[in-house]
Structures are given as structure tokens and as C-alpha cells.
Amino acid sequence: MKNVERPCPDHEKCFHVINLVIDGEANKEEEAFFxxxxxxxxHCAQYYKLEQSIREAIRKKLEVKEAPEELIVELRRxxxxxxxxxxxxxx
Amino acid sequence: MMRKRTPQxxxxxxKVEIFEKEFLPHIHSIYNFAxxxxxxxxxxxxxxxxxxxxxxxxxDSFEKGTNAKAWLxxxxxxxxxxxxxxxxxEPVKIDxxxxxxxxxxxxxxxxxxxxxxxxxxxxxxxxxxxxxxNSLELDFRTVIILCDIEGFSYEEMALILDxxxxxxxxRLHRARNLLREKLRxxxxxxxxx
Numbered sequence: 001m002k003n004v005e006r007p008c009p010d011h012e013k014c015f016h017v018i019n020l021v022i023d024g025e026a027n028k029e030e031e032a033f034f035x036x037x038x039x040x041x042x043h044c045a046q047y048y049k050l051e052q053s054i055r056e057a058i059r060k061k062l063e064v065k066e067a068p069e070e071l072i073v074e075l076r077r078x079x080x081x082x083x084x085x086x087x088x089x090x091x
Numbered sequence: 092m093m094r095k096r097t098p099q100x101x102x103x104x105x106k107v108e109i110f111e112k113e114f115l116p117h118i119h120s121i122y123n124f125a126x127x128x129x130x131x132x133x134x135x136x137x138x139x140x141x142x143x144x145x146x147x148x149x150x151d152s153f154e155k156g157t158n159a160k161a162w163l164x165x166x167x168x169x170x171x172x173x174x175x176x177x178x179x180x181e182p183v184k185i186d187x188x189x190x191x192x193x194x195x196x197x198x199x200x201x202x203x204x205x206x207x208x209x210x211x212x213x214x215x216x217x218x219x220x221x222x223x224x225n226s227l228e229l230d231f232r233t234v235i236i237l238c239d240i241e242g243f244s245y246e247e248m249a250l251i252l253d254x255x256x257x258x259x260x261x262r263l264h265r266a267r268n269l270l271r272e273k274l275r276x277x278x279x280x281x282x283x284x
Contacts, residue, residue, distance in 0.1 A: 019264065023238060025245055046209075053212040054271065058224065058239045061217035067122035071136055072115065075143050079110055082147070083103055 007043050014044045022051055098151045106150050113159040114146055120241055121163055127236055128171060128229060138174070142167040161243065165251045207275040215274070219281075223273040231266035238263060 008014055014037060020026035021034045038045045101109065121142060125135035145166050146153070153162055224232060237243045237251065249256045 016264070019267065023245070023263075049209050050207060050212065050271070051267070053209045054267075054274065055239050057212050057215060057220045058235065061215070061220050062224070062240070063217055063221065064119065065123045065126045065132075065135070067118045067139060068136065071122075071139060072118060075115075075140065078144060079107065079147055 008037075008041045010037075011043065011047075014041070015047060018044065018048050018051060022048070022055060099154065101151060101155075105155070106147070109150060109153070109155055109159075110143075110147055113155070114143065114163060117160045117163055118143070120160065121167060124164065124236055124241065125167060125171075127225070128233065130225070138167060138170060141170050145170065158247070160241075161247045161251055164237070164241070164243075165253075168251055168253075207271055207278060211278040212274060215278070219277055220274070223270060223277055226273060227266060227269055230262060231269055234259060234262045235266050235270065 017030050017034050020030055038048055122135055122139050125138040129135050142163060146163055237248050245256050245259045248259045
């Protein structure tokens with residue numbers, strides 16, 4: 001396995017493919033290249049794990065702001081009003 | 092997904108049904124995104140309200156059962172840009188060439204990868220990740236949110252942001268390099284190993 005201290009000589013291509021795999025955008029050839037390569041390259045295997053952990057942190061740790069209930073109520077009211085006053089545009 | 096199509100002619104009942112069943116379920120995602128690009132709850136509320144009212148006003152342009160979420164995000168993005176233009180505030184433009192030259196270099200890729208550990212990322216709390224994400228310039232922050240939080244495909248993002256797919260790929264690549272660097276610095280300052 002390639003030593004992590006010596007970066008993978010194909011790392012530009014690998015980093016690109018790794019991100020495609022994680023994003024679900026890799027084609028079959030790219031996936032095959034990825035799975036074969038990370039078995040042998042510690043540097044890229046670590047990069048893959050790091051990218052995955054960052055994505056997971058973004059998905060699971062960030063606070064999700066929810067729309068306030070009064071906003072939803074107001075939107076429904078305006079939509080309903082648009083039918084009561086059809087000459088008025090929804091504003 | 093958002094190809095040009097013949098405008099629909101929905102009845103009032105159909106319009107309300109589409110609004111309730113296809114548009115409103117995405118309101119929390121839309122609001123979350125609006126907040127992450129404005130950093131202000133009142134501005135986010137205004138932006139979301141404008142987005143939804145436009146979506147209803149132009150509902151005949153939407154084909155029932157298609158990708159409502161992407162359609163709404165595109166409306167929001169356009170509303171946001173227009174709001175900036177109205178206020179004569181241009182979104183901050185960055186020198187992509189300079190950023191690209193640095194963040195695509197061999198040295199930086201190796202340095203960033205080897206000095207930021209998975210364990211350090213796992214130990215970070217939400218606020219720390221949030222600070223790193225929020226400090227990214229708008230275009231970079233946007234693609235990270237659309238891809239990693241909202242789960243849009245590259246094609247969907249290209250249509251929402253009205254840029255080529257190649258631009259989405261390169262922008263994501265740079266954004267992730269920048270985010271890794273910010274997390275690396277933060278981890279270092281907090282003593283993470």
C-alpha cells in the first residue's frame with residue numbers, strides 16, 4: 001500500500017473521483033477505479049474517510065432552522081385570500 | 092426537470108392541492124437555506140414568503156408531480172439575487188483564479204489531508220462546523236448546502252443556479268478545499284489532534 005507520507009501520484013484524479021463517488025455522481029468506470037485504488041492507496045483511503053466525515057458533520061451536526069409556524073399560517077391565508085379576491089394578484 | 096413546457100391550466104382546487112402537497116412540504120429546507128445565505132431571520136422570512144407567493148402566482152408554469160423542491164430553490168435564488176440588485180449590493184465577487192491556483196495545488200491537498208484528522212472532525216460540535224461553513228463566500232457556501240444538506244444532484248444544482256455542470260463541479264471542489272482548510276485551522280486552534 002502506498003505510504004501516506006508520499007501522496008498518491010494520481011491524487012488530483014483520485015480526489016476528483018472520490019468526491020464524485022461520495023456525491024453519487026460517479027459512473028461505473030469511475031466507481032471501479034475508486035474501489036480498486038483505495039484498496040492500495042492509504043493516502044486516498046484517508047482522504048475518502050475525511051471527506052465522508054466532513055459531509056456527515058455537515059448533515060448531522062448543523063442546526064436546521066425551521067420555518068416559523070406563523071409564516072406558514074400567513075402564506076396559507078394569502079393563498080386563500082387570492083381566491084376571495086381574484087382580481088388581486090397574490091402579494 | 093425544468094425544461095420549457097406548455098403552461099398548465101389548473102383549477103383553484105388543483106392549485107391549492109399543489110401548493111399544500113408539493114410546495115409547502117419543502118418550506119423548512121427553503122427557510123434553512125434562506126437563513127444560511129442571509130444570516131438574518133427576518134430577511135429569511137421575507138425571502139421565503141416572496142418565494143412561495145411567486146411559486147403560487149406562477150403555478151401554471153409548474154408541472155404537477157415534477158421536482159418542486161428544485162423549482163422552489165431556483166425561485167428563491169433568483170429572488171435573492173434580485174433583492175441584492177434592488178439594494179445595489181452586488182454579491183461579493185472573489186478572484187477565482189487566485190483561489191483556484193492555491194487550493195488546487197499539490198502541496199495544499201497533501202497538507203490539508205494529512206493535518207486534519209477524521210477524529211478531530213467527529214469531535215467537533217455543530218457550532219464549530221457552522222462557523223466554518225458560514226465563513227465561506229456565498230457561492231461556495233451555496234453549493235455545499237445544496238449538495239451536502241439538501242442532496243441535490245449536480246444537474247439539479249446547475250439548473251437551480253443557472254450555471255454549467257462543469258462550474259458546479261469545480262465550485263464544489265474549491266468549496267470543499269476551503270472548508271477543509273477552515274476546519275483544519277479551527278481544529279488546530281482548539282487543540283484537536
